[in-house]
Amino acid sequence: MAREMPVWRVRSQLMDSDMDYERPNVETIKCVVVGDNAVGKTRLICARACNATLTQYQLLATHVPTVWAIDQYRVCQEVLERSRDVVDDVSVSLRLWDTFGDHHKDRRFAYGRSDVVVLCFSIANPNSLHHVKTMWYPEIKHFCPRAPVILVGCQLDLRYADLEAVNRARRPLARPIKPNEILPPEKGREVAKELGIPYYETSVVAQFGIKDVFDNAIRAALISRRHLQFWKSHLRNVQRPLLQAPFLPPKPPPPIIIVPDPPSNNEERPAHLLEDPLCADVILVLQEKIKIYAHKIYLSTSSSKFYDLFLMDLGEEDQHSVAGHGFAGAVTTAAERMLHQEERHHARDFLLRAASFDICESAEEAGSGQRKPCLRASTSDGILRGNRSFPGRAEVPVHGGAGRERAGPHAHRSHRGAPGGV
Numbered sequence: 001m002a003r004e005m006p007v008w009r010v011r012s013q014l015m016d017s018d019m020d021y022e023r024p025n026v027e028t029i030k031c032v033v034v035g036d037n038a039v040g041k042t043r044l045i046c047a048r049a050c051n052a053t054l055t056q057y058q059l060l061a062t063h064v065p066t067v068w069a070i071d072q073y074r075v076c077q078e079v080l081e082r083s084r085d086v087v088d089d090v091s092v093s094l095r096l097w098d099t100f101g102d103h104h105k106d107r108r109f110a111y112g113r114s115d116v117v118v119l120c121f122s123i124a125n126p127n128s129l130h131h132v133k134t135m136w137y138p139e140i141k142h143f144c145p146r147a148p149v150i151l152v153g154c155q156l157d158l159r160y161a162d163l164e165a166v167n168r169a170r171r172p173l174a175r176p177i178k179p180n181e182i183l184p185p186e187k188g189r190e191v192a193k194e195l196g197i198p199y200y201e202t203s204v205v206a207q208f209g210i211k212d213v214f215d216n217a218i219r220a221a222l223i224s225r226r227h228l229q230f231w232k233s234h235l236r237n238v239q240r241p242l243l244q245a246p247f248l249p250p251k252p253p254p255p256i257i258i259v260p261d262p263p264s265n266n267e268e269r270p271a272h273l274l275e276d277p278l279c280a281d282v283i284l285v286l287q288e289k290i291k292i293y294a295h296k297i298y299l300s301t302s303s304s305k306f307y308d309l310f311l312m313d314l315g316e317e318d319q320h321s322v323a324g325h326g327f328a329g330a331v332t333t334a335a336e337r338m339l340h341q342e343e344r345h346h347a348r349d350f351l352l353r354a355a356s357f358d359i360c361e362s363a364e365e366a367g368s369g370q371r372k373p374c375l376r377a378s379t380s381d382g383i384l385r386g387n388r389s390f391p392g393r394a395e396v397p398v399h400g401g402a403g404r405e406r407a408g409p410h411a412h413r414s415h416r417g418a419p420g421g422v
């Protein structure tokens with residue numbers, strides 16, 4: 001036989017405003033939202049209660065000081081449905097109360113019997129954070145000393161937004177947001193720590209932190225209620241307000257890459273650059289009269305010797321040498337200077353590597369009687385005689401085989417096929 005509930009118990013339950021009369025197992029939580037004007041209280045409430053999502057520019061264009069009406073839970077079925085939630089195994093109905101941001105207005109009616117207070121400031125308005133300590137927290141403690149408080153930094157997206165664009169989009173009379181006014185998360189955390197309350201950040205635009213704030217406000221309210229009504233066994237699993245996961249700012253849009261149309265006529269072909277002496281950055285002088293225009297990048301990609309040579313810092317002296325004696329002359333002068341500077345080691349190595357830059361017509365291939373182009377390093381005997389058996393005038397025949405550098409009047413054309421070429 002079912003046990004009858006005593007009349008006093010039924011009456012006390014009916015009078016208990018914590019209960020949802022339509023669903024007796026659902027606890028009603030009254031959550032008051034306070035904070036300065038235009039910090040985003042109403043938007044935050046609408047995001048939770050009505051699932052309202054707006055773009056940043058819609059938000060910016062539509063601020064009118066408003067108080068979201070608590071009546072919504074009575075007149076709008078959808079809002080009532082969305083108020084219901086289950087947090088840590090407890091079924092609740094969250095009733096949000098919006099308030100005026102005006103410091104001088106009386107908010108007593110809103111604070112009455114509240115279970116938790118959400119105290120908002122804007123991360124783009126340092127004054128609103130200052131008022132948290134000087135005005136809002138004392139007021140809350142005055143009207144509802146036992147209600148837990150949660151600090152919320154609203155408009156978090158502004159920390160990562162293009163403020164110039166935001167200021168342009170705001171209503172003409174709105175105060176522009178300056179970059180140095182944007183508060184880092186540490187500022188909010190500092191104040192929260194000082195007051196001994198949890199801290200969260202939200203953005204209605206990025207839909208970030210809204211659930212964190214209200215779920216943890218519910219937790220705080222349930223914990224505080226458990227202290228008062230310790231016999232409520234179904235609150236056993238309720239946790240303390242949890243730490244918020246960090247916000248991952250949106251990635252900036254990828255840069256726009258514009259690929260120019262291919263050149264329409266022959267004159268504009270990229271290969272044309274190779275043939276045009278104006279575009280060359282190296283001149284190879286053959287036998288002091290034939291000039292070959294070339295490009296450092298093509299030479300370097302085709303042979304490590306050129307690469308090494310171009311990495312050398314040739315002084316003015318060497319530049320003259322290039323003009324007077326050709327490339328090999330410059331190489332030799334640089335090497336001599338190195339030797340004089342007692343960097344014999346490096347110079348010899350360098351000479352060995354660069355020994356094939358000067359061109360000689362007269363080398364004869366052994367036994368064939370044929371004349372072959374060759375490269376010559378015109379180093380002075382004096383320098384080299386002291387170094388092993390390296391001859392004073394090195395003549396290296398040029399072979400066209402793979403892995404060898406082809407020098408001569410067609411040198412720069414042959415490099416077009418080199419790796420990295422056009």
Ligand SMILES: Nc1nc2c(ncn2[C@@H]2O[C@H](COP(=O)(O)OP(=O)(O)OP(=O)(O)O)[C@@H](O)[C@H]2O)c(=O)[nH]1
Pocket residue numbers: 035036037038039040041042043044056059060061062063064065066067099100101102154155156157158202203204205206
């Ligand atoms: N960028 C951005 N702007 C927001 C956000 N929330 C609110 N805003 C802006 O803040 C303005 C004020 O928002 P409300 O929610 O009306 O502010 P309130 O605190 O209720 O203001 P009062 O009604 O005057 O007390 C809005 O017009 C928006 O421009 C947000 O998450 N991001």
